[in-house]
Amino acid sequence: MPVRVRDAEVCSAFYPVRADAARAVIAYSGLDVAEVLPGKAVCVLVFVDYRDGDLDAYHEFGMAFLVRPPGQPGSTGLGDLRQAGIFVHWLPVDQRFTLEAGRTLWGFPKELADIELRLASPYKRCILRKDGRLVLDLLVKPGVPVPVGGAMAPLDAYTHRDGRTRRVPWSVRARDAKIRPGGALIRLGNHPIAKELSELGLPKRALFSTTVAHAAMTFGAATTA
Template sequence: MPGPVPDSVPEDPEGTRASCPPAPWRFRGKLWAGLLPLRRPLPVPGDLRPLVSPSLLAVGLVRYREGTLRYDELAIGPLVRRGRRAGLLVDRIWVDDAVSVRGGRDIWGLPKELAEFVWTDTGGRTAVRVADRDGPLAELVLGAGRPGLPGVPLPLPGFSGSPGRRLFVPGRLRGTLRPGTLTVTSWPERLPALERTTTRLAVAVDPFRMTVPGPMRR
């Protein structure tokens, strides 16, 4: 059963017109990303193809600390491709800022929802608890190894929308790439069922500079 609804989840802007900055959005911050094995394959829409096994769930945690807006974000979905384009199909995404929700929906067609993020840093590791109005979403422990080369350019592409109205977002960032760890300590039944709670592959980028341009329609 879901836990109690957090009192501090921001007000959902659905039904309002929270103003949002136009694209591109530019940020500085840190992120962690990894692949978690699932008990059952994720469904992939017919206009897309799996990039890796559909039994792997991509999970991304981002802290946008400076730039167009400041907020935290959790996104999950399969890695997919369409022709020569590849990226994350954003199946679910939560943020703690109402303006980000409105911009995500209106500009990029992202199914952003509001949530509360509670972060704890201990001994070089970062823990985060995420909850929305239906209760707890996830608890994760994140780690980052020693930095590699600074200023590494990295693509950050993604797909949103639906078949017939598919959007492609050619995001990009530049930052310090590190080996990462991502461990799930709590995961509700309403999310895809995990086979394991530790990632097969994880990275951290800390710090980064990111640009998210307007979407491209296909």
């Protein structure tokens, strides 16, 4: 520790969903969602091309929610958002080594899946299949440049595995980041995760979408949350 990613391309879409529905999805974790608006939580869908890192090269998809840190009193709006962490609910990958490492080191809910990334064109696309069934087809349209130019604020990621919720310190350094209001198109398949997303209200317009052409990340040791 820490485990380092030296270069990755990251595309994400942030969706407003009903807070009560999101709470039901992550109830097993013991965490509560952050409410960015009264009754509204945020579901994050992300796909990543890990090009160079300690866990080798692989593709990954993530379904996550912005959450309040354990013990943090509830509020609504920017105060909740500034202190939010991210709870990783589902994290399919396409390589077995990172699957085993992610589960063992941090408790990430990694599963093997077929993740097809199309990143060479102006639009970024992820086609995700699990057990021969389409989960989703997600297209992200890059927007305007964001002047991040370096390290972003550290963020706590949360995981739950084997009855234990963990906190994972996570930091990101980004280059060539872009953001766009909306900016995502999604088609759901017939997999159970697609049904879960449908019950959250997707497909719908994203709050915003982001792309990072070059990201470097650091993952610290997991601790019990």
